Ligand SMILES: Cc1cc2nc3c(=O)[nH]c(=O)nc-3n(C[C@H](O)[C@H](O)[C@H](O)COP(=O)(O)O)c2cc1C
Ligand code: SF4
């Protein structure tokens with residue numbers, strides 16, 4: 001077998017050698033840290049995934065040694081292969097930062113921001129993404145798109161309102177089960193994940209859609225509202241399962257198993273798909289052999305509660321507020337840039353509206 | 368009268384049917400082509416300088432020469448008849464009145480590309496046209512132009528008509544291919560390009576109806592002769608579907624040497640602005656291309672006459688120019704409101720976005736909402752800047768060009784008609800009552816009676 005040649009690629013001034021056929025994103029993941037673009041739709045274990053969310057856009061400043069021309073458009077790093085001598089800019093590119101901020105904003109305009117009641121909070125990639133790349137206020141002032149909640153069978157609930165249409169759950173059903181019964185209906189911003197006729201997702205491995213979903217759109221009904229993930233303690237456990245590897249994370253509170261998920265790697269990706277029985281039925285500690293605590297990945301609030309690497313935030317509250325003193329902490333207008341902080345919100349009747357921030361209109365004479 | 372290569376026989380009664388079409392010189396290009404080698408035909412098309420008529424204007428001969436030819440893998444030609452761009456209706460005219468011209472072009476092109484199974488993907492809304500095409504295919508087959516061993520050349524070819532289900536996005540070539548395969552019409556992420564992996568992972572060429580019809584005159588007269596018509600890299604003739612506030616809307620075949628002014632005002636073409644009004648603005652190449660105010664439409668920024676061809680229409684880039692696009696020529700008179708029209712277009716793109724990528728899915732909806740707000744007199748000045756910022760963040764950051772196509776009209780409207788947006792903000796009541804904008808963009812010329 002011919003050996004795959006190694007390609008040199010420079011990402012944000014760091015050079016690394018990777019086998020030909022590696023994507024820019026995977027090369028950046030080998031470097032790790034801030035250089036790695038965020039990925040909301042790509043999933044290394046799912047064929048054809050990626051390319052959709054556009055959070056991983058990077059600038060290619062030089063295509064290759066052979067053809068050093070820059071690429072005119074930003075490219076999706078998850079779907080673009082490296083070439084020998086390629087020079088990529090991620091955090092060192094202003095264009096990328098600008099486009100990424102745009103993508104984050106787009107992903108959030110119709111998102112319900114219902115983190116306080118969402119089971120995904122604390123392990124949500126959209127939360128992480130907005131924290132790292134989002135703005136502090138919103139410029140969207142229309143009512144958001146809403147969908148009804150759906151039960152997809154006894155175990156899985158779909159909150160379409162939270163979905164970012166990454167298509168991962170569709171690929172899971174395509175690639176792990178023999179017959180997909182859900183998919184994307186309609187198109188554009190009215191597209192939705194659905195079974196068309198209300199149907200249960202019924203397959204031994206369909207529970208994995210919950211693990212791949214980057215947001216709280218697909219959640220585990222057996223864990224619904226039971227606890228916040230950061231109050232639970234993940235441990236590695238295994239069992240002898242006839243259907244899957246039986247290697248899981250148990251999410252415990254005391255001796256109680258609150259939730260079972262697949263094990264995830266540092267990029268939040270499932271290591272081994274697990275079956276529904278392990279996920280939903282084995283909630284007794286006696287079903288499992290505990291192997292030890294989970295080393296929680298870099299961007300999780302879960303690690304803040306329990307284990308190594310405890311970090312204090314480096315900004316204090318007064319620093320964040322930057323001299324402003326809002327009436328209420330909920331008062332997002334006073335920290336947002338679009339709306340002028342000088343406007344006295346207390347003087348406005350009802351919710352503030354963009355016109356309240358315009359220069360005063362000519363008075364209409366009321367004589 | 369300009370040269371006519373495609374529509375020259377459109378007026379002949381019964382030209383839709385095989386016998387009449389054949390009697391008037393139809394299918395001679397197939398006879399000629401099958402005696403040549405496929406490579407020689409590709410060469411002829413290259414020489415002709417023909418550029419894709421679907422919107423992007425990519426040189427057709429070059430596209431054909433890119434098709435991969437792996438051993439033992441079938442190749443396919445797909446005719447893009449999805450024509451859904453607002454303002455564009457030239458392919459419909461061709462298929463409806465000259466179906467055999469398209470079939471003839473398809474046979475020659477299939478031979479050149481080695482496609483034994485060729486598809487016409489037609490938009491679902493053209494409900495009556497598949498019957499016309501299927502009848503033409505049946506007639507061609509009955510007369511030995513399709514099927515096995517055509518004219519004893521050893522070349523087999525079948526043409527199949529596939530209807531779409533009414534989605535603009537299925538005109539994008541990779542979405543079209545997905546849809547043709549029976550899947551959801553989402554554009555694919557490129558690479559791989561269709562020339563390498565298209566329909567069923569086989570090398571595929573997708574071409575517009577008009578492009579493939581133009582292969583017939585190219586074969587008949589030779590590539591070099593074809594290239595002599597027109598100017599510069601705009602060779603041959605182009606179909607323009609003209610609509611809006613003009614006296615004679617319709618499909619016109621032009622050679623690309625006439626000026627925009629002549630096209631709008633001459634009796635041969637649009638016949639001037641309707642109802643004695645003045646010209647205000649025009650979208651010269653289908654709804655996706657930038658709108659131009661009258662002054663920049665008739666003359667370039669340098670003050671030169673603007674012509675109806677690829678180079679001249681795009682002279683000045685997007686700052687002061689536009690694009691030939693698909694040839695959908697939409698004319699606005701002085702009473703038309705740019706804000707309202709931009710809102711209408713934004714609604715279209717929002718509705719037609721496939722929803723795969725976040726900037727297009729969310730951005731198109733957001734732009735529509737803001738435009739509606741401004742149009743109904745509820746907008747504010749910051750909305751205009753916000754709109755600009757949103758389109759900027761969509762453009763270039765999406766999977767397929769629909770994102771750009773949604774961003775460009777908004778960008779051009781703000782670029783050239785910003786004061787009209789501001790007028791809407793400043794005159795909320797009047798803009799609801801009157802709902803048209805500022806007339807001072809109108810061409811100053813006296814009305815042609
Ligand atoms: C959103 C979108 C819609 C399109 N619709 C059409 C169409 O209806 N008809 C067409 O011929 N090309 C359409 N195109 C262009 C095609 O992708 C493709 O470039 C064209 O069919 C190539 O043919 P040509 O080289 O003969 O122009 C569309 C492109 C986009 C991005
Ligand atoms: S439900 Fe979750 S996994 Fe499925 S498309 Fe939406 S965000 Fe992605």
Ligand code: SF4
Pocket residue numbers: 536553554719720721722723724725727728765766767768769770771
């Ligand atoms: S740009 Fe729009 S239409 Fe094109 S793939 Fe993205 S979402 Fe779909």
Ligand code: FES
Pocket residue numbers: 038039040041042050051052053054055056057076077078079
């Ligand atoms: S991760 Fe690359 S586009 Fe979504």
